[in-house]
Amino acid sequence: MNRLFLALMLLIFWLPSHALQIIDDRGVKVTLAKPPQRIVSLLPSLSETVCELNHCARLVGVDRYSNHPASLRALPQVGGGMDPNIEAIVALKPDVVLMSIASRASERLEALGLTVVALETKSHTDVRRVLDRVGTLLGVDDAQRVWRVIDAGVSAAAQSLPPKAKNLRVYFEVNRAPYAAGAKSFIGESLQRLGVQNIVSPELGPFPKLNPEYVVKADPDLILISERNFAGMLQRPGWAGIRAVRENRICVFPAELADIVIRPGPRMAEGARLMAQCIASKGLSQ
Template sequence: MRNKKALKGKVISLLLVTFLMSLLLVGCGSKNQGDQTAPSTSPEVSAEVTSQPEQTADEAFNVTITDSTGTEITLTKKPERIVSLAPSTTEILCALGLEDKMVGRTKYCNYPESITALPEVGGTSNPNVEAIVDLNPDLVVGATHVSEEVIGKLREVGINVAFLNEQENFEGTYSAIEKVGMLTGTDEKAAEVVAEMKQKVADLEIALQGLNLTELPKVYYATGFGESDYGAGGDTFIGEIIHLAGATNIAQEISGWSISKEQIADGDPDIIIVPSGVNMAADMATTDFYKDLRAVKEGKVYEIDGDSISRQGPRVADALVEMAQKIHPELAK
């Protein structure tokens, strides 16, 4: 009997020890599992995450465009020293907030007025190459009149030259603005400028539709007169502006700018528009042939800012609206 009690006590003791050991093992297992799921804070992992340097804006800049000469222009750094060889590109650069990056201009670049403080490098067709090189530009932008010889000489000495002689219409103007934006890292601002211009053109189109015109007035845009006459032909940029302003261009069938007195007389314009600042309106009123034109007799010779309407830049949308208001005075009310 005593032996049975002793045996029973040993069994109970053994079971108790086994139970306690099981609890201890479970506790250790939970601790190990916790160690495995905890986030690692080892020095090796931290060093690996922070070992890759971030790119700066200039290091990330890499853009290529094809200019009007068919040449690919690639820039791997935003330009800091820009020379403009055309009034239109000067106005584009300034509209994109890049006036402080410009170091040179042509003698015809006069807007905005503050730009006239920059050094001149000559005219638009044959600027002084040495003067340009001395300014140490990292980008030269030109349009329309810059000669191939000048472009070639600048490229020979390693200067990036973008020649943007785009189509003579609004689409060409938008393209020039967008390409300058790409080259200078001001894409977003260029998109804003183009969007604003397009909105002005669209608003004018709606306003003209509201006039319910049954017949379009005949318009002649004159840039020179005397022994020879010059006006905007149908294939010129100003020719497109006349059309968009809700008028018929009497020189629509003319290519370029040369027109004869016979063609002017046959066109019999209702309105003549001339660039301001050259006294053309007053001179026409006292000059043979011109003083007998119906538009001159009726006092319908109007002046418009010649720079803004002839330069394919951001101001040309405003020039379009101005011309439309000259032709259709009711639009200005």
């Protein structure tokens, strides 16, 4: 008993009083002696979350797509979330690396002695949870204040649309494979709150890869797509007959606006407003 008591006391004294623990979205328990002061982020939405929680100064490196706020563009870029430059990350000596659970780099980074926190941000619920996880890491007491602003902004965007928007059938393409924003994605959930109908069935998942014929048969009233993915869309077999194409009901978001709409983070309310503007100007104007 005395040995057990001594071991417990040593463990208590060994761990700093301000040590923190979180369980990331892999189910991995991550323990840090103190809030990290040097952070590398490999996902734009996570970079934006750190900054929105007023700790942008702790970021020492980001992926090539992290561009908001503008100050991030001055930081070292360490590749992409799926193809990170491991040597560049190690050279930055981060206390923690934030990344998507979809990345395969976590094991390599951990084998090199780095601490990894992998997070999932596909739905509104995911965004709320990630805010809490990142807030805990940063030592922020009320990270949910950011969600309350997002939630209120999405509601305001929905209230800006008339009831007839409910009759509108919408297709949102996130990648020209084509991958779509399904009903269970954060984009699909925002569209649902805006009151429109998503042509992609919920059972297909958050971001399903579709056969282009699926969209032709669904015949959406409105298409939303980024400028970077728009090239060649109108030339797909059968797409000229889609109502949205025939009647020019297509919203093509330039790159800087597309980034807002497709990132599941602090700017989601702004993304909802952009989609509401699209619905009002293209979907309901004819």
